[in-house]
Amino acid sequence: MSQFPRFFRIRRHTHPPRITDIPETVRSELDASGVHFEPGSRVALAVGSRGIMNLAAIVRETVDWLKRQGAQPFIVPAMGSHGGGTAEGQEAVLREYGISQEALGIPVVSRMEVVELPRGDVPVPVFFDRKAFEADATVILNRVKPHTSFHGAHESGLVKMVAIGLGKQRGAASIHRLGVTGLREIMPKVAGQGLRHGNVRLGIAIVENSNDETMLVKAVPAARIAEIDHELLAVAKAAMPALPVSAIDILILDEMGKDISGLGIDPNIVGRLKIPGQPEPECPKIKMIIVRALTAKSRGNAAGVGLADIITRSLFEAVDLRATYENVLTSTFLERAKIPLIAEDDDEALQFAGRATGVPALSEARIVRVKNTLHLADAWISEVLLPDVSRLDNVEVLGEVSPVLNEKRELTDL
The missing domain is CATH 3.40.50.11440 (LarA, N-terminal domain)
Known part of the structure; x- marks a missing residue:
């Protein structure tokens, strides 16, 4: 499972209405x-x-x-x-x-x-x-x-x-x-x-x-x-944004946080609610979610981290449990604050996810990487997804990512 797929940078060009003044x-x-x-x-x-x-x-x-x-x-x-x-x-x-x-x-x-x-x-x-x-x-x-x-x-x-x-x-x-x-x-x-x-x-x-x-x-x-x-x-x-594809084996979020979504990770984007008794959204279908960091503006509040399957050690160490618990106890949806598997670095996080997705090899996995659930225009996709995105009118493939990991076993810049 150690072999990574080839990754490609993509950018979606959209021109929705906006206020200039x-x-x-x-x-x-x-x-x-x-x-x-x-x-x-x-x-x-x-x-x-x-x-x-x-x-x-x-x-x-x-x-x-x-x-x-x-x-x-x-x-x-x-x-x-x-x-x-x-x-x-x-x-x-x-x-x-x-x-x-x-x-x-x-x-x-x-x-x-x-x-x-x-x-x-x-x-x-x-x-x-x-x-x-x-x-x-x-x-x-x-x-x-x-x-x-x-x-x-x-x-x-x-x-x-x-x-x-x-x-x-x-x-x-x-x-x-x-x-x-x-x-x-x-x-x-x-x-x-x-x-x-x-x-x-x-x-x-x-x-x-x-x-x-x-x-x-x-x-x-x-x-x-x-x-x-x-x-x-x-x-x-x-006006809601969406991920470039709806069937994903591994979604990598560079960050989660209260300044991104009230839950840190927007369930409307990832298709996960984690509320007992409530049906999960039908789309998108994501097998594994990795989250790499917690934003500074969250001030340690990691409510919503339970929507992820795997987080990094650095994210875990940024969590203020008291602030997180206060938020999630008020909401009563405790599943959303349960701590996922903790990987020491991005490399290990991807290995964990690859082992859990059920795909024969990590190199064959449908992987998408975005900054967070608010900013979705720029992304990495694994090679197997190129045919899917090539059918989208507003997506430009910018080129192959190299290298994928730096010397600290972290993903290189998005």
């Missing part, structure tokens, strides 16, 4: 929203933990727009239990994305305290960040995209930001405790109560294209948040 687009959308803030009003701007492209620029333009209206904005982290479920951890997550008092000139008020709002007929408590609730108004900002655990009318986006992001650790735990049912059915009802009894005045929705570029920004009055969130989810699903 972020500040102007954000300003125009905010102006067109019809929402106004009273001079002197304190406005909480709720920002989450996702690695959203152009996040700092969008937040900065929103802050400037609020100031021009005479409002006094401040930032609140709205990320449920992320950041280790602590105020300090959540503030640090925002700082990693360029969201800080030094960068924006406004306070970042990170607390875990919440107020409980009337729940109506909702079967779980409805929580809302106390500091945001004590402000005169709240603005929520989030990317709309398919969720990593379920599919429904509302997945990741503005509705989830109200229910789970602003609900902080207690709100996230109460919804996640009900599993997929809690996310698909209860979460929108919690958000409805949050919008009804909280002080959300405006939502800013972001959609990204298949190249991880900002393709849409929409400013939404509170009364239309649920409606627009649902509409934009369909847009986001249509």
